[in-house]
Amino acid sequence: MAGFSVIHKQNTFQRGITMDFKPMTTKERLAIPRQIMPAQAPEERTHNFREVNLGLTPELAQQEAMRCIQCKDPVCIKGCPVNIKIDKFIKLIAEGNFLGAAKKIKEDNILPAICGRVCPQEDQCEKMCVLTKKYTPVAIGNLERFVADYEREHGEIELPEVKPPTGKNIAVIGSGPAGLSCANDLARLGHSVTVFEALHELGGVLMYGIPEFRLPKDIVKTEIASLKKLGVEFVTNTVVGRSVTIDELMKEEQFDAVFIGVGAGLPWFMGIPGENLLGVYSANEFLTRVNLMQSYTFPENDTPVFDCKGKNIAVFGGGNTAMDAVRTAKRLGAEHAYIVYRRSEAEMPARAEEIHNAKEEGIEFLLLMNPVEFIGNEQQWLTGVKCIRMELGEPDDSGRRKPVPVKDSEFVLPVDMAVISIGNGSNPLIKQTTPEIDMSKRDTIVVDINTMATSKENVYAGGDIVTGGATVILAMGAGRTAAHAIHEKLTGKAPCFDEW
Amino acid sequence: MHNIVSAIFLAENIKKIEIQAPRIAKKRKAGQFVMIRVSEQGERIPLTIAGSDPEKGTVTIIVQGMGKSTRELNMKEAGDTIHDIVGPLGTPSHIEKFGTAVSIGGGVGTAIAYPTAVALKEAGNYVITINGARTKDLVILEKEMRAVSDEAFITTDDGSYGFHGFVTQKLQELIDSGRTIDYVLAIGPIPMMKAVAEVTRPYGIHTVVSLNPVMVDGTGMCGGCRVTVDNEIRFACVDGPEFDAHKVDFKNLSDRNRMYLGEEQQSTEAFSHKCRLGHQQ
Numbered sequence: 027m028a029g030f031s032v033i034h035k036q037n038t039f040q041r042g043i044t045m046d047f048k049p050m051t052t053k054e055r056l057a058i059p060r061q062i063m064p065a066q067a068p069e070e071r072t073h074n075f076r077e078v079n080l081g082l083t084p085e086l087a088q089q090e091a092m093r094c095i096q097c098k099d100p101v102c103i104k105g106c107p108v109n110i111k112i113d114k115f116i117k118l119i120a121e122g123n124f125l126g127a128a129k130k131i132k133e134d135n136i137l138p139a140i141c142g143r144v145c146p147q148e149d150q151c152e153k154m155c156v157l158t159k160k161y162t163p164v165a166i167g168n169l170e171r172f173v174a175d176y177e178r179e180h181g182e183i184e185l186p187e188v189k190p191p192t193g194k195n196i197a198v199i200g201s202g203p204a205g206l207s208c209a210n211d212l213a214r215l216g217h218s219v220t221v222f223e224a225l226h227e228l229g230g231v232l233m234y235g236i237p238e239f240r241l242p243k244d245i246v247k248t249e250i251a252s253l254k255k256l257g258v259e260f261v262t263n264t265v266v267g268r269s270v271t272i273d274e275l276m277k278e279e280q281f282d283a284v285f286i287g288v289g290a291g292l293p294w295f296m297g298i299p300g301e302n303l304l305g306v307y308s309a310n311e312f313l314t315r316v317n318l319m320q321s322y323t324f325p326e327n328d329t330p331v332f333d334c335k336g337k338n339i340a341v342f343g344g345g346n347t348a349m350d351a352v353r354t355a356k357r358l359g360a361e362h363a364y365i366v367y368r369r370s371e372a373e374m375p376a377r378a379e380e381i382h383n384a385k386e387e388g389i390e391f392l393l394l395m396n397p398v399e400f401i402g403n404e405q406q407w408l409t410g411v412k413c414i415r416m417e418l419g420e421p422d423d424s425g426r427r428k429p430v431p432v433k434d435s436e437f438v439l440p441v442d443m444a445v446i447s448i449g450n451g452s453n454p455l456i457k458q459t460t461p462e463i464d465m466s467k468r469d470t471i472v473v474d475i476n477t478m479a480t481s482k483e484n485v486y487a488g489g490d491i492v493t494g495g496a497t498v499i500l501a502m503g504a505g506r507t508a509a510h511a512i513h514e515k516l517t518g519k520a521p522c523f524d525e526w
Numbered sequence: 527m528h529n530i531v532s533a534i535f536l537a538e539n540i541k542k543i544e545i546q547a548p549r550i551a552k553k554r555k556a557g558q559f560v561m562i563r564v565s566e567q568g569e570r571i572p573l574t575i576a577g578s579d580p581e582k583g584t585v586t587i588i589v590q591g592m593g594k595s596t597r598e599l600n601m602k603e604a605g606d607t608i609h610d611i612v613g614p615l616g617t618p619s620h621i622e623k624f625g626t627a628v629s630i631g632g633g634v635g636t637a638i639a640y641p642t643a644v645a646l647k648e649a650g651n652y653v654i655t656i657n658g659a660r661t662k663d664l665v666i667l668e669k670e671m672r673a674v675s676d677e678a679f680i681t682t683d684d685g686s687y688g689f690h691g692f693v694t695q696k697l698q699e700l701i702d703s704g705r706t707i708d709y710v711l712a713i714g715p716i717p718m719m720k721a722v723a724e725v726t727r728p729y730g731i732h733t734v735v736s737l738n739p740v741m742v743d744g745t746g747m748c749g750g751c752r753v754t755v756d757n758e759i760r761f762a763c764v765d766g767p768e769f770d771a772h773k774v775d776f777k778n779l780s781d782r783n784r785m786y787l788g789e790e791q792q793s794t795e796a797f798s799h800k801c802r803l804g805h806q807q
Contacts, residue, residue, distance in 0.1 A: 224745050226563055226570075226610040234747075263612035265745055269549045293749040295759055302754055302778050304785045311748035319569065319742065325796055328569040328595060329742070330789035406781040453746050454764060 052095050060162040061090040068386040072356050075238045075322060078383060079143075082165075084124070087172040091119035094164045097156055102166060105154035107503030108207075110134045112151055112166055119169055125184070128177035131170060132186055136210040136253065137203070137502065139178060139245045142171025144236060145499045146377050178248055185255055189216035194516045197222060197281040199266045202230020203498040204287030204489030206253060208505030208512075212285075213256045215513045215521055220281075221258060224265040227318060230289055232498070234318040235310070237350050239357065240380075243317075267455030272463075272485060283512045286463075286471065286480070286487035287505060290495050291453025295446055296342070300400025305332060305408035309343070309351045309447035316354050332443045335359035340411060340439060342366050342397055343447030344374035345495075349384050351445045356387055363389050364439070368396040368416050373426045394418070394429065398436065400444060410438045449495050456491075463487075470494055477511035478504055486512055527607045531584050536666045537659075539591045540634055541600045542576070548583030550575070550613045556645035557619030557736065557768055560585065561744040563610040564598045571595050572741045572763070574638040575614060585613075588637030588666070594793040601801075615744050616767050619645060624732070625708035627651040628700070629675075630693050630722055632658045632714020636667050638736055639713040640674075647674045651709070655679065656696045658714070662687035694721045707731050712771060716780045723771035733771035737762045739782060754778045 064080040065071075071078050082090065100113040110131055118127035131138045147153075147167035155163035177183055194217045198205045201223040209219045227233045229246045254260065266272065266288075275281045293308035295301050312331065315321040319329035339360045341352040344367040356363040365384065367374060370393050374381060385391070392413075399412040415435035418427035452469040464472040464481040471480055471487040478486045488504025490496055513521045529546040536542050550560060559574045577586040591600040602608065619642045627646045631639035636657045647653045653674060658681040659665045665680055665687055672678045680688030681696050689696050693714075701707060710733040712722035719735040726733045739751040739762050746764040753762050754775035760766065 224612065225743060226612070234743075263610050264549065265612060265615065268614055268745075269553060269612070292746050292761060292764070295749065295752070297759075301759070302752060302782060304782060308749040311742055311750040314742050314748050324789065325793050327567045328793060330786045330793075405784075455746070 050092060055093055055095050056157070056161060058089060058093045060093065060165055061086040061168075063165070063168050068388070071239065072353075072387045075357055077242050078239050079171075081175050082168055082172045084172075084176070087119055087124075087169060087176075088122060090165050090169055091116045093157070094120070095157070101154045101156065102151040102164075105151040107150065107499045108135050108506055110151075110170070115173065116164065116166070116169060119173060124173050124176045125180070127173040129184055131173060132184070135170075135502070136186075136207060137249045138170050139174035139249055140203075140232060140241060141499055141502070142167050142169075142174055143241050143245075144497075146497060148378060150499070178245070183248070183252055185252065186214055188214050188256060191218070192216040192517055194218065194282045195220070195280055196512060196516075197266075197275045197279075197284045198287065199272075199284065200224075200230055200287040200289055200489070200491075201228040201250070201260065202232065202287060202289050202489065202501065204289070204501035204505040205230070205285065206250065206505070207502035208285045208287060208486075208488065208509045209258045210253055210256065211506050211509035211521075212512065213253070213258045215509070217513070217516075219258045221260045222264045222266050222270075223260065223262045224288075225318065226262055228260055228262065230287075234314045235347065235350070237313065237317055237354050239353070240350065265455065267453075267459045272456070272460045272482075276484070282516055283484040283486065285478075285505070285508050285512065286456060286485065286491060287489045287501065288453060288456065288491050289501075290450035290490040292451045293446070294449050294451055296397065296448065298397060298399055300402055300408070301446070303400050303402040303408045304406050305402075305443045306400055307332070307443070307445045309341070309347045309445050310450065312351055312445045313347070313354065316358070322358060331358070333358075334443060336361050337442040338362040338364070338440055339443040339445070340364040340366050340392075340441045341445040341447055343449075344369065344376055345447060345449070346376045346380055347495075348445075348447035349376045349380040349389075351447055352389050353384055353387055355443070355445070356389060360443075364392050364441070365389055366392045366395050366397060366411070366413065366439070368394065368429045369426060370394055370418060392439070396429065396431065397444075401438065408442060408444055410440045411444060412436055412438050450490075452491060460485075468494060476507075477515075478508035479511060479515075484512075484515065527609060528611050530602050530604055530606045530608065531582070532604045533602055533606075536588065537664045539600065540588065540637075540664070540666055541591070542586060542588050542637075543599070543602065544579075544584045544586045545608065545611055546583060547585050547611050547613075548580075550585050550611065551578040551580045551583050554578050554585060554614035555618035556621065556641040558614035558616045559744070559767065560587065560611050560613035561615060561741070562587070562599065562608060564595055564602075564608050566609055568598070568609060569595055570610075570742060570744065571599075572615070572738070572744055572767075574641075574736065574767075576637045576640055585611075588634060590634040593790045594797040597794070597797060612744070615763060617765065619711075619768055620734075621645045621649050623650045625651065626654065626706055627709040627711070628654045628656065628697065628707055630656045630658075630697065630710065630712040630714070630718075631671075632693055632712075632718040633660070633664065634666070635712075635714030635718070635736075636671070639711060640667055640670060642711055642713075643671065644674050646709075646711075652676050654700065654707075656681060656693045658682070658693040658696075658718070659687075660684065692721070693718065694725050697722065697725050701725070701729060701731075710734070710771075711736075716776055716783070719771065719774075720776040723774070723776070727772055734768050735771040735774060736767045737769060737774065737779060738767070739779060740785060753782075
């Protein structure tokens, strides 16, 4: 542990000054335990909407970075959908060069403060980390978050280099993760980029979907501001398919190519009786009211949301969105906040960290249960949900064991509000107005996965509109793939990354 | 920010507002709506487009001051701005040559029915309009409606102008007189639309209503505007807002529209109080 205490003494990183990098043996590095990111205590954070995780201190970050053994073949990079040079940025942190580390990440990822928070690292880079087998993986996500926050809090955020103008105009539809990542790469390659957003705020799911306590909205705004500085133009309040069609963009407004990153669309309901009772929400509606419209400040902001204070609420589903919704309801004052999920915890699609956080906050997990009917009073307000117990049978198409109902096991769970969080279908607008774009049976857009090209010339697509509900980073990866393919199509040259 | 080009009261509390929004003006069709956010703290409210001028790049909405947001909007004058407007949203009215088409508007619903009445006329229909109001002072768009109608009727609940009674009574009268009616459009308060649906149902007259559920985004994302039509969940913002009146579950719609009654009252009272204070200063 000697080397690691030496590092401690040279505490000059507050000013961002590069330190001497003391070589350590692998054995010494492996002896350092994984550093724990400080967080608001559960009893405190359930009463506010501030971010749960407080971020690593420079000391903790540097210690964590020292754990990386700098593999010759850094397999962690293969686990990253945008191939961040993980070994290199971590080495820079270990050396105390935090701003250099931020710059290194930004060569591959424009939104590190966001990805460091919401990526499922345990299934991606950290899963690949060679330490995972015998030890715990390097906390790559926490380190990414740390350097992005450090850069934001310590002066000007450095802008990446932009190539000379190509004279090509590209329209990006949707300002969520796919659109932002696509716009970023295109702008840096010298194209003129206009992003069209349907809502009044930019950021898509980062603004309306993911709650403040998991992803502060100021961070999203700062990262988008970097894109504006790169020259990307943003147009809000424009629904492509209604306000303007893709054909009009290409023919009348002279866009050479279009990228569709409109995200998932219409929320699914369960088709059980009572779903239209007062107090039953889709997760999209509940979260949009709270996050985008900031109804937790009502009446300061005009948009109301169900008053959860002292009430029992249930969220149906087991994904990250379900966790976001149930933890939001808890913060709005719910007495009992339940997750009702038809499989067991092992099958839950939510990140382990989110499940852990939810449990810490007193969320009650009702597993192997499925709602069969919403029950209301005379005024049509929800009063309870009739549920049936389930047991796990044989694996289904998804490889997960299929839940089957247990006979005569129905019971009524008394709840005042319910949130249905079982996923989304696709918004029909693009299909209706641009029929020559091929859609799958699930109404997602069909693309060539190597280029993200659709069946329509010079129109590309990526993100949830292609994959169905997935993650921020996968959408960003798709946006990037499309940007490079668009560049090659329009200029005849492959984008050059070495100089970045 | 979008400029308000003109703003005039058509009747007490009912204002016609023309807003600069070139893309919407160019694209909008009868039956479509916009979402408006008056201020930075504002909620998103759906309002049907009453008309547009593509050359000037403006759209017109007609707003009755009911809750906080619509009152705040109605206080705007020419030269003021609104924070956000997005559209045109919703599926346009299905227009064809039906034969004889009756357009029924109740209260401010007259303004919503107007563009569809125009489109019906342009498609070659024989257009009959029935526009109802509580009393004479609340009758709006009379001149405009007469201009697009082959026959135009005004009804008032108190008999102060036109036919004394409800729009449904006038409609029943037309049906009873043996006229062939091929299509009815009814837009107004939920009880009125429901009553019209019940008048035409026995005769099997194709009847369309424009629904006004609570919305948040208005683009299909939230599902808050779901309505029950033919026992299925439909989203008014993308599948509608117009639906077959004989298949709509009006009770469910009016129940769901009560969801935020308490909050609406709270907001409206606070806003009225603020307005009064402002007046005193």
